[in-house]
Amino acid sequence: MAIPIPSFTTPKQPGRWYRGGIALAGFLLLAFLSRAATFGHPDLYVDETFYFAAGVEMLHGAIPFVDIWDRKPPGHFLLFAGIAAISDQFVTYQIVAAIFAGATAFVIYRAARHICGAPAAGFGGATYIFSIYAFNGYGGQSAVFYNLFVALAALLLLASLSRMEERGTALRIGIAMLCAGLAVAIKTSAVFEAAFFGLFAAATQIRARMPHSITIRRIMVWALLALLPSAAFAIWYFLHGYWDEYWTAMVLSNLRKPAEEAGAGLRLEVIAGMLAPLLASAIVGCFFLPRAARSLLVGWMLAALVGFFALPSFYLHYALPLIAPLCVLAPAATHLRARGWILLASTAIPPLLFYIYVDNPQTQRVRAGMERLVDGVNRGKVGGGDLLVFDGPPLLYTMTGSPFPTPLAFPNHLYQAEERDVSHIPTLPEVRRLLAARPGVVVDRTFPHTNRQTDRLVRAYITRNCRPMASMKDRWGHTVTVYGLCRGDPTALSSPQPQN
Template sequence: MSPLANPRLRLPILVLVAIAARALTFGNPVVHVDEEFYFVTAQRMWQGALPFVDIWDRKPVGLFLLYALPARLGVPAGIWAYQLLALVSAIVTAWGIAKLTERLGFAAGATAGGIAYLLWLDLLGGQGGQAPVFYNLLMLAAAALVLRPRRATHGIVAMTLVGIALQIKYSVVFEGITFGLWLLADTWRRQRRPLRLIAYAAALVVAALLPTVLAATYYAAVGQWDAFAYANFLSILHRNPDPLTDLASNLGQLVLIVSPPVALAIVALLRGGASRPRTFVALWLAGAILGVAIFRPWFDHYALPILLPACAAAAGMLGRPGWQRWRTPALLLTAAFAGQIVLIVQRIGRGDGKQLDAVAHAIGRGPGCLYVYSGSDMLYSATGRCLMSRYLVPSHLIRAREAGATGVDQDTEIRRILAARPAVVVVRPFYSGERPAAHALVAAAVARNYRLTASLPMGNEIIRVYHRAR
């Protein structure tokens, strides 16, 4: 028997694959700019900062709470902690995908489906602690309950899990709608009682929205409803689109990477014949794809939710006798090799802990506040210096797509920060999407009032550190 076909070896195989696939990222504090921001925000929450009020972003508060315990450990222990949490989440999710695959009648490819999920995470920016790495597990647990609603409470618990996932990232809403409609259709098929169906639908909606309502209620209670509503729901409507060339490039890359498991999933579902679980997974896959298609600018990690139903269904092909001999191993080995190339290229491009430490050492730990005009958010954690603005993410003030979408005039806020005389200013080279007017503002300020104290590499860029002249 092939090791991939032996259920007893499944968990050890998944653990080994997950560790091997992500080993290059362990301990690196600059794996991805998103994770840097989540970590820094969670760390500042321990110091009293309130998301959306003291640090601005559109991500739900649940994502920052998820990072809170690791962030409490600081750098570098907290980096290892959140990455360990992400590793465990990825392994358990892969194991759950294998169990779901068995329910689809594709047991022979169950382990291969779980491995495919772990390997494609690297290809789609999920090698660290991106939001879907965590909420995919919640959605998988919800799906397991949706497929066996023996009691109405199963559906309510499932939608509660969806609601918690919504407080990690709102884009899960389309998958949640798919789950809810499936539960209602299944209930109608079994009972055909209109009033009971309406009551059940209301209960499902309440369960799904409850975590968000609780978060909103808290912000309203502390007098910050407007800040919560604008950041969470309104600001995204004001964001400007990226240039068409950038959008097309992002979408093309995303489609290219995710197409193999999606194509295999579609073929397996068509060949496998109809069944209730397969129909559910097909609808789930459609809902996940819709959720990705709607939200621009289509970065690679946006496609991570698609991997759940895609890898579960793709196992129907990966486990076929004709595939198991050489096609499945060849595909998985190719994905593993490509994933490691991606991680190496990204590490070269983004930098690593040693380079971050060198820049942080050049900045120093104080006194005075730090202004990272452009560069790594993790410098705030590495130096412990105070913030100059609630707009901690540089792109919120300097990217063209954020003009008019953050609740503040970008140049006015940059001028205010510079007028407050930060002790240190960090600037990376001008990049595509950055507003020339913003770059000119900071360039004039550092030329007038600061001295260049360090020019250090961070990945494939040179980061310039300016200290205020006495």
């Protein structure tokens, strides 16, 4: 049984909007300060830099799944295309990601205000900002963006719990369902949170004992709003003749790809240890919630947990969706007063340790290295031919003004055995086609590629035809090398020959 607590919602309190604006500005400032060291880093993570490069390609007419292939939903591609439309400078996506992180922290703060006081709720929002950084959310990972829509859906549902008969409640929940649908359109794994929110809204509506016609109409409209973003994308692909590409990316590729088991157990242990203080505080906080709020927030946390275990590779950033509900629940532990505050304060330990012992993005060093690579690509292209990034930073395409030579421009699709033939394009024949076109520049990394077939082909091509032009060490100590002049050096042909 929940322990009675006072209501913390004061919707008509004078100055509420002013204070809300101050809180939002504070969270945005904190998000920017926490990420300042990473702004301008050109190689934070291969997937987010690839998506920015893909966004630039979309502005030139490329169609996701047709001209650019990966398995994330169209909404994710469209999001980065919108960011690239602001500017083709890659720092743009990092700035937008910081805005999303700060806005999500503010929504978490507003949600936590329903169950605790302002200081504890503010701590929860700040914990979110620093925790996602520690879980590799310091750039533009997909959860940094879609967590905002999931948290908004939770906040709108939380605000509707005791107001089902009020005039604006149906609209409020409808917006919540649309937010949940947008999250799914950005990352498919958000479907678990979205499904829970939909079931919770339907159950709450049924318990309100309103006329059956109103109940059925509301639930149907809410379901349609949740499905709208994904359905709109699916219909577009069907009408334009790209259904096979869409279906393969959204469904078949996920069934074809084997789980990455190597190191998964160790990664899960690391995640569990890093989440332990936040999880402990959230569990304690659950005992101090009103029943309806507890059902919603605990259900959200469990749905996010199902989504986490649905991707059993257990990379750090896969835990990002878990952090949002935990940061809403954890501040409620402060109802234990001093002991609760100590427990809540312990949630800052993992991010603090990460900042002290792990965090060193080496932005300036990597930027200097990327400038060398860009120069190497430009010098290596004088003999003609396209750029092929077999393994390396996909941003090289954008930074050198080079088009994607293949829909499989995300390097992992070319060199990872787990990605072999998961798309509608067979991997080995595609690499053979790329090499038959005689790329003028090839980028490779000293990394043990698991697709031995494509690895042998590309490295044999490099050995026979190319020269090393530039190199750099990436964040993980691997050497990225630009091999150029693969079609020959025209300057050597035009230079005067020595006479006997």
